Amino acid sequence: MIMKNADNSAMALNKKSIKEHRAIMIKSFLKNKLAVAGLIIVVVMVLAAVLAPVITKYDPYEMDIQNRLAAPGNGHLFGTDTFGRDVFSRVIYGLRISLYVGFAIAIIAMVFGLIIGLLSAYFPKADVVLMRICEAMMSIPATLMAIAMMAALGAKTENVIISLSIIYMPTIAKIARASALSVKEMSYIEAIKAQGASWMRIIFRHIAPNVMSPVIVQTTFIFASAIIVESSLSFIGVGVPQPTPSLGNILSEARSVIYNSWWMTLYPGIVMILTVLGINILGDGIRDIIDPT
Template sequence: MLFLEKYKKYKHPYITTSIIILIFLIFLSVFAPFLTDYNPVRNNARKRLQPPSKAHFLGTDQYGRDVFTRIIYGIRISMAIGLAVVSLTVIFGGLIGIIAGYYPQLDKVIMRVLDAMMAFPGIIIAISLAAIWGAGKLNIILALSFAYFPKMARIVRSSVISIKDLDYVESAKAAGAKDLRIIFKYILKNSASPIMVQATFNFALAILDEAALSFLGVGIMPPEPSLGAMVTDARTYMVVAPWMIFAPGIMIVLAVLSLNLLGDGLRDLLDPHLKNIIKK
């Protein structure tokens, strides 16, 4: 409710734009089976590399599969993986960040481990784990979640440290409130803003990195549709069938752009120090 009230007051253009794009992508994902009559994995050699037409809105690929069909099923997989990764990073990263921020005796140990993990780029960790565990949706979700949760934990920790010594938290402690009650009623509630902002950025990064893993051959395995794998396959046919690479590439850009805009908008909207730059 607080977010809706702020949005109605400020009407941030980033959030409006991102919501429009996300609604479009969610619509394609949810209603994919009703938007096409083609099977995304069925080959048809007689229709291979056909240009865009009434029968095939975005043409066909090297196996005669409808590109539009594979794109909308691919964005469905990307959105599902992104949502799963965000859920896991918020749960585990938030839990570890709360423990580290609220209990100083555990902070040094936890943060040194997280610092060591963050010394490596997240995509390198994800590629390594995906190569070890093997391809597949579940392994991609676990690999990306493992790569992203340290940053979420650090953000939550910083928020907890800045909140736990405030007057209303000290009053709750003086009144005899237990740690769990203080954490969930006071600290976690007031840490929601940075968690929401980081979650949107993680969502965008998960979609981009899932495409990168599929592009490198350690992500979604063919013939299951994946935007990254479609770009990989299209490289060989860029000259004779450019629609094969442009269409999935544009969908990746739209998904990542919308979520980054949403994250920027939420940051401006929920951060009191940035309200003066929001256009009324």
């Protein structure tokens, strides 16, 4: 009975300390005006993407050849493109695709990269093989490798996600491994081993939660980087295929009319810059809270 009461008291104190720590982190974040600005930008962009069917007036695929390359105004907020399609609708739907692709890449890379990093840290023999593969992959520029993989797989949205997820996995794996190596040497991990806990329980129950902070921060930056690389691939025609709107292929379309129809380049460019900037600033803010040093 006494032991049970002691355990309950310990759990209550632990929950209280977690709540206090969370409150301190939120206050620290709110004091960082730049991070708050980044959060606002990201929230606005995500809401615009989610509410695309509500806030857009035209179908992004609907053509009106008689109204092609119309300047902003006259019912078209951002003007029309070379096929008479509403640029505002295509930019908002393109933002939706870019955010979806970037987020999917970041999450997949985080999950599999984390697993690879944890296994490498815990098993020395596996570490030799896995880290050499990661280092070999990281030695090749991301965009160059992505182009090669897309040339082999074909220009599809799903293939963009698969190829870029593979490319970004080693970055997460290296960070997770570095953190896991230090956690692995802590006395409480040795005590858990002595109790006969399985390696899976030790890795995923006790080590993984303690390496998540740097992994989450890096995942935020991968999210922003993935949007840029996806847009680059779409710009050169090996990413999201036409007629599906993506910020990259909208900019690609605008190349031939950049001097006469400035709106086709300006608006998608601004949206892309703000989105990536917002995510990076938010990532910096999260990093400052997690690691103030």
